[in-house]
Amino acid sequence: MSFRKFLTKIHLFLGLSIGLLFTIISLSGALYSWEPELSRIAYKQDVDAKDSPFVSISQVRNTLQKNFPEGDFRTALYRDPESSIEVLLYAPGTYYLAQLNPYTAELIHLQDMNKGWLNSIKKLHRNLLLGNVGREIVHWVTLLALPLLISGLVIWWPIRGWPGKSNFRINWYGSPKRKNRDLHTVLGFYATWILIFAIITGIYWGFSTVRETIKQLSGENKMNWESPHSELPDTGQLAVNDDVLNRLIAEYHKTFSESEVRISIPHEKDDPIHLSVIEPKKGINAIDHYYHDQYTGEQIEGHFLNGLSSERSSFQKINGMVYDIHFGSILGLPGRMLVFFAALVAASLPITGFIIWSGKKYSLAK
DSSP, X not given: OOHHHHHHHHHHHHHHHHHHHHHHHHXXXXXXXXXXXXXXXXXXXXXXXXXXXXXXXXXXXXXXXXXXXXXXXXXXXXXXXXXXXXXXXXXXXXXXXXXXXXXXXXXXXXXXXXXXXXXXXXXXHHXXXXXXXXXXXXXXXXXXHHHHHHHHHHHHSOSSSOOOGGGSSOOTTSOHHHHXXXXXXXXXXXXXXXXXHHHHHHHHHHOHHHHHHHHXXXXXXXXOOBOOXXXXXXXXXXXXXXXXXXXXXXXXXXXXXXXXXXXXXXXXXXXXXXXXXXXXXXXXXXXXXXXXXXXXXXXXXXXXXXXXXGGOOHHHHHHHHHHHXXXXXXXXXXXXXXXXXXXXXXXXXXXXXXXXXXXXXXXXXO
């Protein structure tokens, strides 16, 4: 058996084995790539901009205590003038995102993040709606998809010579059989170069061995990080000081007016106030993290795991890039569109491939 025939059999076996699951994962991934835009609609994040200051943390807290007292207030994300303040709340067995009007603190929407159609799409992509078992299945399907795509590229290459023009375009005037084959081979060729990056980043997430190996090679395991802590006051005051939270969020949102600012609510006596300055269009590696004493508001300096973006370690940069590469956001909107269309093609490949295979079986049986 020639090497090409061997690869063809591998390609066929993998395609028939994981094809249906690969279609589901790819299609749900294509849909979820538009999560930021879909969230604005589903969670009612749009508000009318006003020429007035944003509400304080105290006002946010009052709204939450009135409308959802059982929720454990964790963080508040202050965004642009046309977006709601997004609040993270913990509850037994789940967590919620609450959208508040930034000018009135009115509760606009409360979403249980274990429910809803958008969260179902996310879970379908991550675990096929099957919990931890499904998550492992997705990881292995992702791993097997890599040799499936690579073998497809090798098979696509002509037996003799270089690819001709017909290898790069679909013959829309051919027979249905020819069009289906072109949809599989031509679209598969173009999409594979994008899908390989999405799959490799998926393997990175799915297998801790991969992450630990990169940690070891990058020297991350040898680094010593400090932990930011608040200094307990001598006065005996151990309650969270909303005055400090209100002042800090106002200062940061004014100073970083073109960015989003997330502020954490301390829960332990020595917890710091953690503020994240986010530039959405620049990706995860552009996020700067700051820490302040929850009692005095003074900034805490140190060599922290999550600190300034300019001080990120090599492993942290790789870790941050993985998400941006997976969804294409590393190239902005064009990158996300490329990933979206590549994922749609990926969802179609098992279908067109099955039609090719079943057509050959039918021809042999005649």
